Amino acid sequence: MVSYKELGLVNTREMFAKAIKGGYAIPAFNFNNMEQLQAIIKAAAETKSPVILQVSKGARNYANQTLLRYMAQGAVEYAKELGWEKPQIVLHLDHGDSFELCKSCVDFGFSSVMIDASHLPYEENIALTKKVVDYAHQYDVTVEAELGVLAGVEDEVSSAVSHYTKPEEVVDFATRTGCDSLAISIGTSHGAYKFTPEQCTRDPKTGKLVPPPLAFDVLDAIMEQLPGFPIVLHGSSSVPQEYVDMINSLGGKLPDAVGIPEEQLRKASESAVCKINIDSDSRLAFTAAVRKVLAEKPGEFDPRKYCGVARDFMEDLYKHKIIDVLGSNGKA
Numbered sequence: 328m329v330s331y332k333e334l335g336l337v338n339t340r341e342m343f344a345k346a347i348k349g350g351y352a353i354p355a356f357n358f359n360n361m362e363q364l365q366a367i368i369k370a371a372a373e374t375k376s377p378v379i380l381q382v383s384k385g386a387r388n389y390a391n392q393t394l395l396r397y398m399a400q401g402a403v404e405y406a407k408e409l410g411w412e413k414p415q416i417v418l419h420l421d422h423g424d425s426f427e428l429c430k431s432c433v434d435f436g437f438s439s440v441m442i443d444a445s446h447l448p449y450e451e452n453i454a455l456t457k458k459v460v461d462y463a464h465q466y467d468v469t470v471e472a473e474l475g476v477l478a479g480v481e482d483e484v485s486s487a488v489s490h491y492t493k494p495e496e497v498v499d500f501a502t503r504t505g506c507d508s509l510a511i512s513i514g515t516s517h518g519a520y521k522f523t524p525e526q527c528t529r530d531p532k533t534g535k536l537v538p539p540p541l542a543f544d545v546l547d548a549i550m551e552q553l554p555g556f557p558i559v560l561h562g563s564s565s566v567p568q569e570y571v572d573m574i575n576s577l578g579g580k581l582p583d584a585v586g587i588p589e590e591q592l593r594k595a596s597e598s599a600v601c602k603i604n605i606d607s608d609s610r611l612a613f614t615a616a617v618r619k620v621l622a623e624k625p626g627e628f629d630p631r632k633y634c635g636v637a638r639d640f641m642e643d644l645y646k647h648k649i650i651d652v653l654g655s656n657g658k659a
């Protein structure tokens with residue numbers, strides 16, 4: 328048993344309460360490798376933003392859960408070296424799919440876990456979520472649950488269609504499970520292809536797809552039911568067209584990739600939405616950088632030369648999200 332407190336990590340409780348009061352959201356960035364983690368920590372340290380490091384099932388398969396935990400532990404020390412005296416860093420399990428997995432993360436130093444039982448029937452979602460909450464709370468680990476279904480594909484989490492969260496269920500769910508935060512479905516979606524061209528309109532000037540707006544009426548109804556309760560948005564990458572265009576112009580093929588407009592995420596951040604998950608955007612930044620370096624310097628074979636540029640691209644992206652979209656700069 329390792330307590331996250333010994334590792335210098337924090338849970339989400341106080342962080343979320345402050346974010347709701349302050350009208351901003353905490354960035355939850357997924358990480359799979361060293362460069363990504365360095366970029367996240369540098370961006371958070373330099374902007375003094377609290378940050379949530381997320382480990383998904385895909386990340387655990389790719390990089391190994393043990394290694395990722397020690398990297399997060401190292402990240403706290405790295406943040407201090409960068410001059411961030413009291414780093415506000417959460418290590419969070421993204422999309423935990425069983426009690427056993429959530430328990431193993433709690434036992435192993437994670438400060439927050441998500442139990443995603445949203446694909447199960449309502450009563451089974453409650454039962455499994457409550458079981459995880461009862462265990463995690465013994466160790467002061469916070470728990471994110473999910474109601475409603477997001478469309479899209481993210482690692483092994485996928486669904487063809489979305490079902491908005493039903494506002495009439497949220498009080499019963501939050502009360503009976505005791506969860507600390509709730510991921511809801513209001514039209515965000517996993518991956519870089521959040522909407523089909525048929526779901527979008529097309530900007531006549533640029534020819535780019537314009538996605539349908541988020542269901543802010545559903546968010547408002549949920550906040551009315553659960554005043555001040557921390558709400559989480561998954562699948563909230565914006566799929567910056569500068570990266571998509573760069574990738575496509577350098578031999579890539581990402582036709583009609585489209586995300587959530589940043590103005591809508593900015594608006595959501597000002598509400599009870601206090602955690603916004605961003606993964607695909609950093610994948611795009613990384614890929615654009617690697618393609619650029621290798622296209623410009625075909626003789627390059629030192630991975631540090633293109634991964635280093637990828638790290639710079641990601642750091643810029645993370646800072647932009649923190650300062651211009653979520654508003655969490657200066658809050659840690």
Ligand SMILES: [Zn+2]
Pocket residue numbers: 422481484517561562604
């Ligand atoms: Zn997700």
